[in-house]
Amino acid sequence: MAKQGRARVERKPAGEYHHGNLRRALLDATLQMLGEQGPDTFSLREVARRVGVDHRAAYKHFEDRATLLVELALEGFEALGTESDAELASTPELEAGARLIAIARATLRFATQQPGLYRLMTGPRLNADGRFPALEAVLRARMQRLQQEIERGVARGEFMQLDTLEASIAFWAALSGLCALVVSGRVRLRGDKLAAYAARTLGFTVRGFRA
Amino acid sequence: MAKQGRARVERKPAGEYHHGNLRRALLDATLQMLGEQGPDTFSLREVARRVGVDHRAAYKHFEDRATLLVELALEGFEALGTESDAELASTPELEAGARLIAIARATLRFATQQPGLYRLMTGPRLNADGRFPALEAVLRARMQRLQQEIERGVARGEFMQLDTLEASIAFWAALSGLCALVVSGRVRLRGDKLAAYAARTLGFTVRGFRA
DNA sequence: ACCTGAACACCGTTCAAGT
DNA sequence: ACCTGAACACCGTTCAAGT
16 A cells, blocks of 8 residues: 655643543544544554554543444444435425435435544445444434334325335435535536436435325 | 464475465465455455465566456456346346346345355455456446336337436445345345345336336 | 565554652 | 664565576
8 A cells, every 4th residue: 555644743741641531532533543544555554653652542431443333434424414404404305306305415414524434334244243233223213214214104195005114215326426426526417507417316215206 | 363273285386386366376276265255355465375386476467456357347247247137137128127127136136145146246346446447347237237128118118218327326236235144144144035125216216217 | 567575654452650 | 651772574676696
C-alpha cells in the first residue's frame, strides 16, 4: 500500500495521559478518516497517530480494530434512523408510496453526505463471523420500518394485498442498490436532482406495489 | 489480522522456473482463495506461496496487487455476461419482463456460486482512482443489456413509455441490492427457491414498468 | 524472460512493564 | 486506569542482482 506523507501530528509529551475521553476521540478521528479515504484503507495505527497516542492505547477501549469500526457503524445506523424518522415527520399524512420515497430521500442524503461511513456500514463484511449481532439487529430494524410503511399502504388500500416482508426486501434492495451506485460515483447526481431521480427510479418499484 | 497455519505448500527447488503460465496460475489460485475467504483478506504473498513462488515474481505479470484483482474481476464479468446470455437463449421468445427475470436468475446463480468473486466484482473500490476504465466499460455493457430488454418491452407494448435508461438503472439497483443481501447471508435461499423469490421481489419493479 | 536476496515502510496484536 | 517498550508475524513494493 505504501502510504506516505502521514500527518506529523503533535505527539503529547511521553508519559502524559490523554486528556479527555480517548474512546470518543478515537471514534471521531476514525469518522474523519472515513470521510477522507473510505473504510478499506483505515488503519488503527494511523488513527492513534492522529489522536496523538500510541496505537496500543486503543486496545483499552476496543477489543480490536473490527470492534472500533462496528461501533462507528452502529452509530451510523442510529443517525440514519434518526434522519429517516425526521424526514417522515416533516412530511406527515402522506400516502404510503410517498413515505417510502421519503425514507429513500433521507437514506440517499445520508449516503452522499457521509459516503465513507455509509460504505463502512454496508460494505466490508464487518460481521463475517457473526461476532456482532447488534449489526444484524439494527439492519433488521431498518427493514421493519419499511415493512411498517408497506403494511400501512396495504391497510389504506393504496397497495395491493402483497407479502409485506417480501415487498420490504424488494424496496430495501432497490434502495441500497441505488445508494451503492451513488456512493461508487456511477450515479453522479446530488441534492434535489438526486432526490427527484430516486423518486422516479424507486417509483417503479413502488408502482409495482400499488393496487 | 494474525493469520496462522498457512499452508506449507511445496516450494519448488530454488532457482528453478515456474513450469507453465505463472500468470494463469496466480489468477487461478487467487480465484480459489476468493472462494475460501472473500476479497478483503486476499494477499499477494499468500497467493504466491500457494503457487510455490516468491511473491515478487507476481510483479512480472501484474503491475501490482490491484491489477491482478481487476484482471480477475474482468474475467468474472465476462463469465457473468456469458451465463446471462445463455439463460436468455434457453428461454427465448419470452415477454420482456420474463427476460429481465431470466437475467436476474443468471446473476443470482453466479453470485451464489462464486460469492467471493462476485464480492470482488462489486465490492471494494477497485477502481477508486479510475485506473481501470475497463471495469467501468464492462459494467456499462451489463447495464446496456438490461436497457435493450426494456426497450424491447416498450416496443412490444408490454411496458409503458418510460425512460429506458432510468428503468434499467432501477432494475440494476434492485437486482444488485438483492444479490448483496444474498451474498451477505441475509437472504439464505438458494437454487430454485431463490429464483422464485427473486422473481417475486424483482417482479414488483417489473410490474412498475408495465403499461 | 523469469526469478530472488535484501530491504523499506507499513500493518494488527500480544505481553510485560511502567505511572 | 491508562499508557508504552519491545517484539512477532504479517503486509505491498522496490532495487539490484542472479540464471
